[in-house]
Amino acid sequence: MKTACMVLVLITGSTIMGHFLAVTEIPLLAADWIMQLPYPPFLIMIMILLIYEIGGSFIDDLAFMILATPIFLPVVVKLGYDLIWFGVIIHIFVDDRCDCPPMAINVFVVKNITKVPLGVIYKGVYPFLASLLITAALLFLFPQIALFVPSKLMGY
Numbered sequence: 271m272k273t274a275c276m277v278l279v280l281i282t283g284s285t286i287m288g289h290f291l292a293v294t295e296i297p298l299l300a301a302d303w304i305m306q307l308p309y310p311p312f313l314i315m316i317m318i319l320l321i322y323e324i325g326g327s328f329i330d331d332l333a334f335m336i337l338a339t340p341i342f343l344p345v346v347v348k349l350g351y352d353l354i355w356f357g358v359i360i361h362i363f364v365d366d367r368c369d370c371p372p373m374a375i376n377v378f379v380v381k382n383i384t385k386v387p388l389g390v391i392y393k394g395v396y397p398f399l400a401s402l403l404i405t406a407a408l409l410f411l412f413p414q415i416a417l418f419v420p421s422k423l424m425g426y
Contacts, residue, residue, distance in 0.1 A: 281333055291340050301344035311349040315410075318342050319363050326367030335364055351413075358416040359409050366402040369395045 291297055304314060321342075325334045339360070346356045368376045377391050384391075409416050 281336060283333075283337075285336065287337060297341045297344045300341055301348050304345045305348050311351075314345070314349060315351065318345065319359065319406075319410075322360050322363045323367065326364035327370065331364040331368055335360060352417060354420050355409070355413045355416045359406060362402055362406045362409070366399055366406075369399055 307314065309317075322334070322338060325338055329337070343353075343356075346353070368374070377388065377395060380386070380391050381388055
């Protein structure tokens, strides 16, 4: 119950902040500023993904996506990246934080249910984290992987 209430409060706060950001046009100003940086688009995208990676370590994944996406979405659009690809890749980057400290929500749930020591659980988690990182790297290098199914289903 405490965790559910915490997530709801985070989502509520993120929604309020999203409305504030929309009214003040901060995301558009940030996007313009980021676009003026003398870095290539792929490097800017790597910086954005690192922010998602770090932010997902301290805040619940859904709450952080709701909080950060309105800020970075205009940047991604101006850089010319596909929005479906962006949604898939940020989900991977934020979701792998559910299995790593300091949050590690999934690990603590498994520990409470199974009563297995954390060290044993982490030994089982590391291969999955490695596969998520490999998947993220492949999606970053070959975005067509994430766009294959939508292109076949919707003519996208």
